[in-house]
Structure formats: C-alpha cells, structure tokens
Amino acid sequence: MKTLHTPLAVMALAALTLLGACQDKPEPVAAAPLPIIQNKQLRYPAGHPQLPLLVSTAATKAQSIQIDLPAKLVWNEEKTQRVYPAFAGRVTRISADVGQTVKAGQVLAELASPEFGAAQADTSRAQADATLAKLALQRQRELFEAGVVARKDLEQAEAEAARSQAEVARAQARTSLYGSGTGVNMQLGLRSDMAGVVVERNLNPGQEVRPDSAATPLFVVSDPSVLWVSIDAQEGDLKDLRPGAKVSLNVANGPEQSMTATISAVTDQIDPSTRTIKIRATVANPQRWLKNEMLAKVRYQRQVDNSIEVPASAVFLRGNQHYVFVQSQAGVFEPRDVKVAYEGAQRVLLSEGLQEGEQVVSQNGLLLARELRIAQEAAHAAEPSKP
Incomplete structure (x- = not known):
C-alpha cells in the first residue's frame, strides 16, 4: 500500500515541527541591571545578585596594636668562648x-x-x-x-x-x-x-x-642559661624597642607560656638587603628549653594614638595612594582616600580619611573596584561630546 504525500499533509507536518521547536526553546533570562555612578558613588539597584558578596565591616578605634616581629635565638656572646688551635x-x-x-x-x-x-x-x-x-x-x-x-x-x-x-x-x-x-x-x-x-x-x-x-x-663553651634574641625590626619599631623595654617571646613547640625578654642593644644601621634593623634582647633560660638558632616571634603592644583599625583586605593601593570603599547605605559604595599609619598582615591602622563606626568593604573589594571602573567608563561614554 502506498502513502500519498499531498501538499496539505506536508504543510501540516512542518507546522507541527515548528511548534515543537518553539516549545523546547528556553525562556530568556533578564540580565541584572548594572550599577550606576552618581555623585562619585557606585549605586546598586535593590536585590542585585552581587550585593551579598560585598561584605562590610565597621571601622574601630584602636589605642594600641599588637606587633609581631621575627626573631632568632643565639648564644650569649658575652658568655661564650670558641676554642681554636694556636x-x-x-x-x-x-x-x-x-x-x-x-x-x-x-x-x-x-x-x-x-x-x-x-x-x-x-x-x-x-x-x-x-x-x-x-x-x-x-x-x-x-x-x-x-x-x-x-x-x-x-x-x-x-x-x-x-x-x-x-x-x-x-x-x-x-x-x-x-x-x-x-x-x-x-x-x-x-x-x-x-x-x-x-x-x-x-x-x-x-x-x-x-x-x-x-x-x-x-x-x-657557653652559658645556655641566658640567651640572646636577635630581632629583625622595622623603622617604626624603634620608638618602642629601646634598651630596657620588655617584649614577649614565643617559640613554636616550646613552652606554652610566653617568656619575657629585655631589649639590650639596638644597631645604628639598616641592613641594605632586608631593610631591617637588628635589635638584641636577652632572655633567661634556666630550664634550658630554648636552644641556639631556634626561630621565635617577638610580640609587643605599640601605642597608636587613636588610629582607626580596619581589616587589611579593605585597603587598596592606586599608584601611591591608599583607598577604601565606604558603604554609606544599602547598595551605595564610595571610594575614599585614606592615610595608612601601620600596615600589618591582618590589620591596617589609618590616621586620616575614615571615622569610627563607618562601614568599609572587607570582602570582594576587587569586584567592587572592577564594577566602579566599568561604571565610570560607561558614564564617560554616555556624556555628549563637546564641540
């Protein structure tokens, strides 16, 4: 038996195929609106998917900050003799x-x-x-x-x-x-x-x-009951680490409690290769737990005169100028220049540009910087060209 392909049947089959293809096509997803620049502020619309990524932290006032410096234990050279053959x-x-x-x-x-x-x-x-x-x-x-x-x-x-x-x-x-x-x-x-x-x-x-x-x-031959502590300090540490000052000494895998070392001497030159200043301290070692060439960490509290403390991840560098992103209200971020008084691995102290309690972006700040640059370029392109 033969099947007859009439023009009417062919048209009906094509219509059904087209209808099926239209039904399988996914619905278009609306793109998230881009943030805009207004009064030098980057404004996100409410409900923008990037807002949960921009975590802010309140700036706090700091009277002092904990400073950690690398150190090494060495023999007390005043009580050490090296014997050579004459x-x-x-x-x-x-x-x-x-x-x-x-x-x-x-x-x-x-x-x-x-x-x-x-x-x-x-x-x-x-x-x-x-x-x-x-x-x-x-x-x-x-x-x-x-x-x-x-x-x-x-x-x-x-x-x-x-x-x-x-x-x-x-x-x-x-x-x-x-x-x-x-x-x-x-x-x-x-x-x-x-x-x-x-x-x-x-x-x-x-x-x-x-x-x-x-x-x-x-x-x-040496007296291991008293050791020297060789400290690599920065220029900003000289104000606090003077002869007679007390510092806390911590050694990995050593005694659980920290020990107290006393600063005894400060060199008058900076190492040209490491840009550090050698400071010497003495520490009592009656139990002889501390060993020569043992790596340690020296810790002291530096007075900072009412500086503002923020996370290190919140501070960025543009050229030679530091800046942060301040969140003035929900979805509104403003770049602000600041002056850094101390830059640590985890915390940064600011002397100018920020007040206590202001919210600064501490996570995904690079994303915010990218969005700011894109918004600035878009706003500049939209400006009418001058004759």
Missing part, C-alpha cells in the same frame, strides 16, 4: 664532650704539636741564655771593680743581661698562655677560659688540625 698538631686526648659542664682553665683536649714543642724549646733556650748573660754580667762587674775592664764593657754586659731577661719573659708568656710550664713535651692543651657548658665539639681522636684551616672552632 699551633698545628694531632689530637691525642679528648676530655670534654657536648653537654658537659666545665670550669675555667679546664683542659678540653690535648694535641701533640711539634710547633708548640719548638716554642717550648725557645723558652728553655732563652732561660739558658739569660743565665749565661747573668754570669757574664757578674764577672764584668767584678773585673770593673778591680779596675781590669772599662765601664763600657760593664754597660755592654748589663744591656746583654737585660735583653736576655726580656727574651725569657716573652718566651715564657707565649708558652704560659697555652698552659705550658717548664720543659719540652710538645703537649698542647686546649683550655676553656670560662666556666660553662660545652655546646659544640668539632674534633675527633687522631685528627690533624692547623690554625690556618680551622674555620670552625674545635670547641664552643
């Missing part, structure tokens, strides 16, 4: 180890040193020469009194005796500086000149050491 030699005995308490003058290690033996031999030779010169002087004096020799010979003997005594004093002072008495034994003792704790040891038995290659000290 002569080349080989380590024969080590009598002190890390963590051991030592007294002033205690031998930490001994070296077999031919160079030190030569210094000891010089001392013995100087003593022998001095003895001979003393005998020669005594003989010349007796001959002079007997009228056998001239005064010139006596004076020459006296000068020679004086020179020999000076040489003995020099040689003895050199060997006595390193703990040697009389005799030649080539045993050089490495001594600590101060009482403390051995905090570092960098030698082993049988090791050969030389003064010209000892970049690292063989021993470091």
